[in-house]
Amino acid sequence: MARRLVGADAEVVIRVTDLEVGFGTKTIMKHLNLDVRRGEILGFVGASGTGKSVLTRAILGLVPKRAGKIEVFGEDLDKLSRISRKAIEQRWGVLFQQGALFSSLTVKQNVQVPMREYLDLSERLLDELAMLKIEMVGLNPDAADKFPSDLSGGMIKRAALARALALDPDIVFLDEPTSGLDPIGAGEFDELISTLQQTLGLTVFMVTHDLDSLHSVCDRIAALGEGKIIAEGTIETMLASTNPWLKAYFHGKRARAAFSAGN
Ligand SMILES: Nc1ncnc2c1ncn2[C@@H]1O[C@H](COP(=O)(O)OP(=O)(O)OP(=O)(O)O)[C@@H](O)[C@H]1O
Numbered sequence: 220m221a222r223r224l225v226g227a228d229a230e231v232v233i234r235v236t237d238l239e240v241g242f243g244t245k246t247i248m249k250h251l252n253l254d255v256r257r258g259e260i261l262g263f264v265g266a267s268g269t270g271k272s273v274l275t276r277a278i279l280g281l282v283p284k285r286a287g288k289i290e291v292f293g294e295d296l297d298k299l300s301r302i303s304r305k306a307i308e309q310r311w312g313v314l315f316q317q318g319a320l321f322s323s324l325t326v327k328q329n330v331q332v333p334m335r336e337y338l339d340l341s342e343r344l345l346d347e348l349a350m351l352k353i354e355m356v357g358l359n360p361d362a363a364d365k366f367p368s369d370l371s372g373g374m375i376k377r378a379a380l381a382r383a384l385a386l387d388p389d390i391v392f393l394d395e396p397t398s399g400l401d402p403i404g405a406g407e408f409d410e411l412i413s414t415l416q417q418t419l420g421l422t423v424f425m426v427t428h429d430l431d432s433l434h435s436v437c438d439r440i441a442a443l444g445e446g447k448i449i450a451e452g453t454i455e456t457m458l459a460s461t462n463p464w465l466k467a468y469f470h471g472k473r474a475r476a477a478f479s480a481g482n
Pocket residue numbers: 242247265266267268269270271272273274
């Protein structure tokens with residue numbers, strides 16, 4: 220899979236400025252700045268516990284920020300009316316870690332949850348749309364009536380992706396989409412993300428530890444450390460970084476294996 224270059228002049232769809240987030244006496248990030256450009260797959264890396272999920276959740280408005288500004292499609296999220304906020308929420312989809320499907324609902328019903336929340340459609344249309352999403356992520360139609368407990372890890376991720384795509388979003392947030400998958404399953408999932416990104420013109424914000432994903436599908440990478448973005452750019456930029464964590468991560472044994480396999 221060839222990486223596409225999204226120019227620096229591409230429209231910024233998410234802009235995070237001077238963000239500070241903390242819990243109690245603990246500050247997780249401070250003065251954090253990050254742009255995500257339209258049509259790119261941005262890989263977001265950093266050591267465990269640095270705050271990758273927290274940043275994702277802060278952008279989504281699921282954890283409060285102490286300072287800073289988050290703009291999505293040029294709109295300051297703090298300044299939106301409830302209706303405008305809902306309109307923005309319809310333009311993003313989220314795949315949380317471990318899929319986070321509702322265990323008491325079937326795959327089809329899970330995919331329909333955002334549709335029921337945001338759209339006013341007949342049952343027939345809801346069914347048709349859900350089946351479309353289920354097929355789009357490469358699941359067999361008979362997976363639609365299965366419960367999450369009947370699915371393999373890879374199928375759960377696909378079902379969660381179908382739910383993230385339920386409202387035809389412009390942006391998809393993926394929190395460690397390939398974690399827990401075997402290398403073949405992870406590779407197939409990467410390929411699916413890349414294909415969907417291209418066919419649907421998605422912007423993808425992907426938190427990942429997976430060096431193969433970073434190498435094969437990400438256009439750009441941003442690395443989080445000590446509460447800030449410590450490096451931002453292509454794999455080549457990461458490889459050239461002198462930051463000790465980035466050096467260890469991108470030049471370690473696993474990285475060499477991933478990069479030589481990809482070349
Ligand atoms: N709701 C919360 N209340 C208190 N502390 C929290 C909360 N959510 C996250 N944290 C803390 O924030 C820090 C960052 O957590 P986060 O899950 O974002 O890390 P991460 O970079 O995504 O890690 P990993 O790669 O292991 O998933 C951790 O120290 C975590 O304990």
